[in-house]
Amino acid sequence: SLFFSPSRSKSSVEAAPAVMAAEDNDEELSSLEDENVISASEDEEGSEDERKHTKLLEAISSLGGRRRMKQTERSEASLQVSEFSVAADGAGEKVELSDLLGTMEKTPGAPNKTKKQLKNLQNRKDTLELPLSKQETEKVFIIIIIYVPTKPNNLSFQVILPLFREDEKRGEKLARTPLEQEIFSLLHSNSQPIHDPVLTPVEEASIKAMSLEEAKIRRAELQKARALQSYYEAKARRESKIKSKLYHRVQKKAKRRDFLKQFEEMVKTDPDAALEELKRMELSRMQERMTLKHQNSGKWAKAKAIMAKYDHSARKAMQEQLEINKDLTQKLAVPSEDEDEEKNGDEEAGALPDFVNDPEPILDPVNPWMRGKLSKEEPEPEVEASTEARDEDLEVQQQQEEEEEEENEEEKLLREFERKRKLREDEDDDLVPVSAEDGSKITDNNDEDKDDKVDEDDKDEEEEEEEEEEAEEVVSEFNSLFNRLMKSNTTPAVPDQNEGEELLDEGLVRVQTMEDLEALRKDRTNEANQEASVPATDTPTAPESASEPPNKKKRRRKEIDLKKVLTKQATVVKVPLAPTVLEEEEEEEVHTEQAAIIKEAFAGDDVISDFLKDKRKQEEAGRPKVVDLTLPGWGEWGGLGLKPSKNKRRKFRKKVAPPPPRQDKKLPAVIISEKRDASVAAHQVSQLPFPFQNPTQFESCVRTPIGQTWNTQTTVRKLTAPRVVTKMGAIIEPMSREDLVPKQKSNEAKRGAAILLEEKRERGKKKGSGGKRALQQKKKKMQKQKKTKE
Amino acid sequence: APKRYWEETQNATKKVEAEKSSDESKQENTDKEKKTDPFPGDAPIPEERMKKFQRGNKLEVPAGTRLKLRETLTRSEAGSDLAQNQSARYDLLLTEDALEGEEDEDTCTISQEDIAEAVDITSGSKHLLLGGRRGHVTCIEWQTKNLMCEINVMETVQDIWLHSEAMFAVAQKKWLHIYDSSGVELHCIKKFNDVLRMQFLPYHFLLATASATGFLQYLDVSVGKEVAAIPTRCGRLDVMAQNPYNAVIHLGHPNGTVTLWSPNQKEPLVKMLCHRGGVRSLTVDKTGYMVTSGLDRKLKVYDIRAFKPLHSFFLPAGASCLSLSQRGLLSAATGDIVQMYRDACGGAPVTKPYMAHRVRGTVWGVGFCPFEDVLGVGHAEGFTSMIVPSGEPNFDALDMNPYRSTKQRQEWEVKALLEKVQPELISLDPGMLGKVDNATFEQKHKERVEAVGYDPLAHKKFKPRMRKRGRSSAGSVEKRKNKVAHEELK
DSSP: OOOOOOSSOSSHHHHOTTOOOOTTTHHHHHHHHHHHHOOOOOOTTOOHHHHHHHHHHHHHHHHHSSOOOOOOOOOSOOSOOOSSOOOOGGGGSOOOHHHHHHHHHHOSSSOHHHHHHHHHHHHOOSOOOOOOOHHHHHTOOOOOOOOOOSSTTTTOOOOOOSSSOTTSTTGGGGOOSHHHHHHHHHHHHTTOOSSSOOOOHHHHHHHHHOOHHHHHHHHHHHHHHHHHHHHHHHHHHHHHHOOOHHHHHHHHHHHHHHHHHHHHHHHHHOHHHHHHHHHHHHHHHHHHHHSOTTSSOSHHHHHHHHHHTTOHHHHHHHHHHHHHHHHHHOOOOOOOOOHHHHHHHHHSOOSSOGGGGSOOOOSOSSOTTTTSSTTOOOOOGGGGOOHHHHHHHHHHHHHHHHTHHHHHHHHHHHHHHHHHHHHHHHHHHHHOHHHHHHHHHTSOGGGHHHHHHHHHHHHHHHHHHHHTTTOOHHHHHHHHHHHHHHHHHHOOOOOOTTHHHHHHSOOOOOOOSHHHHHHHHHHHHHHHHHTTHHHHHHHHHHHHHHHSOOOHHHHHSOOOOHHHHTOOOOEEOOOSSOSSOSSOHHHHHHHHHHHHHHHHHHSSOOHHHHHHHHHHHHHHHHSOOOEEOOOTTSSSOOOTTOOOOHHHHHHHEEOOOOOOOOTTTTOTTEEEOOOOOHHHHTTSBOSOOTTOSSHHHHHHHHSSOOSTTTSOHHHHHHHHOOSSOOOTTOOOOOOOGGGGSOOOOOHHHHHTHHHHHHHHHHHHHSTTOOHHHHHHHHHHHHHHHHHHHO | OOOOHHHHHHHHHHHHHHHHTHHHHHHHHHHHOTTTOSSOSSOOOOHHHHHHTOOSOOOOOOTTOOHHHHHHHHHHHHHHHHHHHHHHHHGGGOOOOOOOOOTTOOGGGSOHHHHHHHOOOOOOOOEEEEEOTTSEEEEEETTTTEEEEEEEOSSOEEEEEEEETTEEEEEESSEEEEEETTSOEEEEEEEEESEEEEEEETTTTEEEEEETTSEEEEEETTTTEEEEEEEOOSSOOOEEEEETTTTEEEEEOTTSEEEEEOTTOSSOSEEEEOOSSOEEEEEEOTTSEEEEEETTSEEEEEETTTTEEEEEEEOSSOOSEEEEOTTSOEEEEETTEEEEESSOSSSSOOSSOSEEEEOSSOEEEEEEOTTSSEEEEEETTEEEEEEOSOSOSOOOTTTOOTTOOHHHHHHHHHHHHHTOOOGGGOSSOGGGGGSBOOOOHHHHHHHHHHHHSSOTTOOOOOOOOOOSTTTTSHHHHHHHHHHHHHHHHO
16 A cells, blocks of 8 residues: 655644545544644633723724724624624634544444543644645655555555545556646556555565565564654754764865775675766756855955965865865866767867877887887888889879878768767777786786786676666766776887888867767777777778868868878988998987987977967967947846847958958968068058059069179170269250150150160260250251151 | 370270170171172071070060150160070080980999099088087088088087188077087077078078078178067077079978068068978079978978979888988988989989989088088088089079189178168168069058158148137137138138
C-alpha cells in the first residue's frame, strides 16, 4: 500500500487533507477533525456584567474611529438570546473537549478502542500545530514505500485515495488539481495500481523475495535511519543557530578540506560519482559566476576594507575572499561539440594559430630544453640532388600552390577523421592498457621505472573498470580524461624526426582546451607511425574532394604556404676543405657546446606561428573599422535594457571603403608596413607643376640625374647648358609693333622643339651677333614665309 | 689682344655642338661617298650595356598634348637618352678581372701563397682599425704597417667604426666613445649605451647603433645630435647591416626575422621571416640582394627589392660571419674557414665555393677592403688578410678616392658635408624624392595636426565676451550666441 506524508508537519495524519489513513481509524479521525473545527464551547459562567462591560467598550471604541460596528452573527444555538439581535454572544467562549467527549461515555455503540484513544487525546495538553498552508501542501514530498506483508491476507492494505475516491471508474478525469495530476502520473509511471488495490508485479516479486523477519529487520533499519535523520536535522538546526562567524568559518574550511579528500578518494574508487561531483561543482561555479558573491562588495567586506589599512588579518581575509572569487569565476574553455563552430573559428583570425596544435616534440629526453624546432634540421636525402631535381621541385611547388585549397580541405577531412579515431583509441587504451605498454616500450631505459608505475596504475584502473562493466559513456569519458592526465605526466619521449614536415602539413584541428593539447601530445607517437600511411590515404581522397563544390570562403582566405616560406629546397654546398676543424677537436667541442647553449636559449619560441600572429595582427590593425553612429533612444523608445533596433543600427552603421590591397598580400613571410612616411613628404612636390598633366609625366622628366656623379662630363655639360645665352655687351632694343602682330599658325610652330633647336644653333653660329640681328633675321624669315604662302 | 671669357665659352659650346652635329655631318658624308666609310654613324652600343644604365621607363608623349608640355617632355627624354648612351659608351673604360684557374683546376683549391706570389700589390695608404674583445684598439696603415695609434680601452670592445683616418668610434661595454687618430678620447656619448653593432651611413653622416637593450639609435656625426631613437622591441640586437642602396638598416633577430628600419618610422618598414632559428649574420648588397645566415645552418639569398627568396644553401657548419664585396663576392666564415662565393646572388645556385681559406682560429669578423682585392679576417688568433679578387677596380675619385692626399681628404669632407643627405629622405625607395606626393588633403591635414599638436584649421568656438550692467545675463548671452551661429550659417 501507499503512504503519503507531508514534508513539514509532524503530525501528518491530521494535518494533511490529502492524506489517507488506515480504514480503521477513519471515523475517529473525522470526528477529531470536527473537534478541531468546533473550537468554542459555551461558557455559562460568563456574567451579564462582563458582557455589558465589553459592549460598552466596543461602543466607546466605535465612537472614535471610522470602524463600523460589526453585527455579530448568530451562528450557534445558545441559551441567551439578545433582545436586540439574534446573535449568540457566546462566540468568545470556548468549547471544552471534555464536554464533547462526555457524550461518548454515554453512547453504548462506540468501541472501546476509540474511547481509549479519545481519552488519551483528552490528556494531551500541547496544542496541535497549524495545518500547512495551501502552497506548502502543494509541494508535498512524496515518499513511496513499498510495504511488504508476509501474507497477503493478513495485512491487506487497501489504498483508497481520498483524491480519487469520487469516481474511480472514469480514470483520467479524476485528476483535477495539479497535485492530483502529479500523483496520478507518478503512480502511472511506476505502474502502481490506481483503481484496483491489487499488488503490482513488483510487489508480488518482492513478496516472494522477503520473509517476515527480513521485513522486520528492514523496518528496523528504516526506523533507525529515520531517527538518525531526525537527529541530524536537529543538530544542523542547532548549529545553524550559532551566531559565531569564526565558528562557521572554521567549520566551512574543515568541510572543504574533507570534501577535497573525499573527492580524491572518489576519483580513485568511484569515478562515476566523482564525475557527478565535478558536474555539481561546475554548476555551483556557474551560479557563483552569475552572482556577485565574494567580490568584496558586501557589508562585511566593506567593514573589512576600512580595517584593512591597519589590520593584517582583515587584509588577509579580504584577499582570501578575492581568491575564492577568482577561482570560482574563472572562465573555463569549454570544448565545443559541433564541427561548425570549429570551422567558424578557423576562418576567423583565431586567437590561436594552427601551429599551437603542433605537438611539442621532445627530442632529447634528458634535456627538457631541446624541444624546439632548432635542432631537427638534418640534410634531407634529396638535398644533394642536382639542379634538375630542384627544378622539378619548383614545379611540384607550383602544382601544390594550385591545388592548395583542395588539399586544405582534404587535409581537414583527414585530420578530423584521425582525431576522432584517436579519441576512440584513447578510450580503448583505458580498457586495454596493453596498448599503452606497447607505446612505452619504444622508450629508453630511463623511463622504465616510470612505465612500471603507469602499468600499475593502469592495472588498478582496469580492475575497477571491470567491476563497473556497464559504465556508461560519461564514465568512460571521465576515465579517458583522467588517464590522459596520468599519462601526460609520464609520457615517454620518442625522438620525432618528421616534426618539420608535420609542421608543414598543418591541420585545421583547433585546440581549445588543455585536454586537447594533452591529447595531441599523447598522439604524437601515433602520428609518427601514421606519417607513412597518410600520403597513401591522401591520393584516393583527392578526386572526391575535388568533385565537391569548393568552399568559397576557404578560397578567399588563402592559407600561407609554409613550404614556400622556409623550406625552400636548400642546395648543399660542398666544401673542399674538410668540414671545419677536424684536427682541433677540442675547439669543435667548444663550438657544439656553444651551439647547444644558443639552441637552448631559443628553443621555446615557435618562430613561424609568432610571425603569422604578428602578421595577422598587422592586417587587423590596417582594416578599417565600421563606424556605428546609432544614437540609442533617438526616434524610438530608449532606456535601461533597451537596445536600438537592428534596422536602425544597420541604417547608421557606416562602412568604410576597404583600403587598397596590402603590399605583402602575396608574400607570406613578409610584413610590409603600410604606414605613410610623412617625413619625405615635406621634401616632395605636393602639387603638379605647370606644364604637366599627370604625375607620370613629371616623374619621367625628373628621373634622370644631371649631376656629374652619375653622368659623363659631356653629358653633364649638355644637360646643364642654359637654354638662352645672353651675351654681354649686346644692345637689346625694345620690342617693335611688328613683333606684337599675332602670329599665324605656321608649320614651324607645329614642328616644335627640333626647329627651335635649329634656330638656336643658327644663332650660335653667327659670331658676336646681337639680339637685334637675330630679331631682324626672324622678321625676315616670317616675311619670306608670308610671301611663299601668298 | 686677350680673349674675352665669353669668346672662350663660345668656343667651348661650339665644340660641343660640333660634336653633336658630327653624326649629321657624317650622314651627309655617307650620302656623298658611300663606299669610303664602312661603319657609318656611331658605334653601336650593346643592348645589355644600355640596359645597365637605364633609368626608369621611356615616356611616350601622347598625341594631343599641349605644345609647351610636349616641348618639355621631348627635351627631357632627349636628355635621358643622351645620358644613358654616353654612360653606356664610356662603360668600356671600366675594366674588371677575376681569379681564373688553369684547366681542370678548382679555383677554391688555389692557396693564398700561390696567389700572393703572382700578385703585386701597389696601392695608396689605407687604414685598418682593429678592436679586440679585451679592449685592444689599434689603427694601422695596413699596407705599410705603420702604426697610427694603439690603445687599450680596458673594456670589452663590441664594435668599431672608422670614419676617416682622423676619427674613429668604439662601442665599448657601456658607452660609445670617439677617439682621434692618436688615440685621444674626443667624446663619450652616454646616450648611446650598451651598443653592440654600428653602421655608418656615409652620405647621411649618420652613425646607426644597435644596442643590447633593443634600441636602434641614429647619431648625426656632423652635428653630434641624436636623430632618432627607436625602441625596436625585438630584444638584443647583435646582427646589423645597412643597405647601401637606400640607407635602410637591416637587423637580424633571434626569432629568425630580419627587420628593416629607417629613422623616420617607429615600426619596421619591413619584417621578413628568413630562418627557422635565429639570424646569425646578415649582409646587403647595393644591387638589391640580401644574404642571411641563421642558426638553422642555412645561407639564404633574398631579392630585397621584391622581398623574395632567391636561393637557399645548406652549409654543414653554418656561416657565422658574412660580407659582400663591392663586386658582389660573398665571403662566409664557418668556424675557422673563410669561404668565398662568386655569383652567389644572381645566377644559378652555387654548389661549391669560389675560394676557401683556413685561418688559425675561429673567425669573428670578415670585411672586404674597398677598391682592393683584399679581405680582412679577424679571428681568435689575430688578423689575417687574404687576397680575393673582390674590389671595385673603377673608383670615382670625386666620391671616394683611395689614393687621396690630406688636402683632398679635407676638401672631400667639406664637399660631403655640403652634399649631406637629410635623414628624412631615408626610405625604402630612394627615388621617393622625385615623385609627386599624392596624399589627400585630409591625410596631409591629419599629419599636420599630429606634427603641430593641434588643429590649425579648427573652427574656434564662439565665446561671448563678458559684459557689464546685466548685459551678460544668460538670456542675452544666448542671444549673442544665436546671432553668431546665424551669421556662420550665412
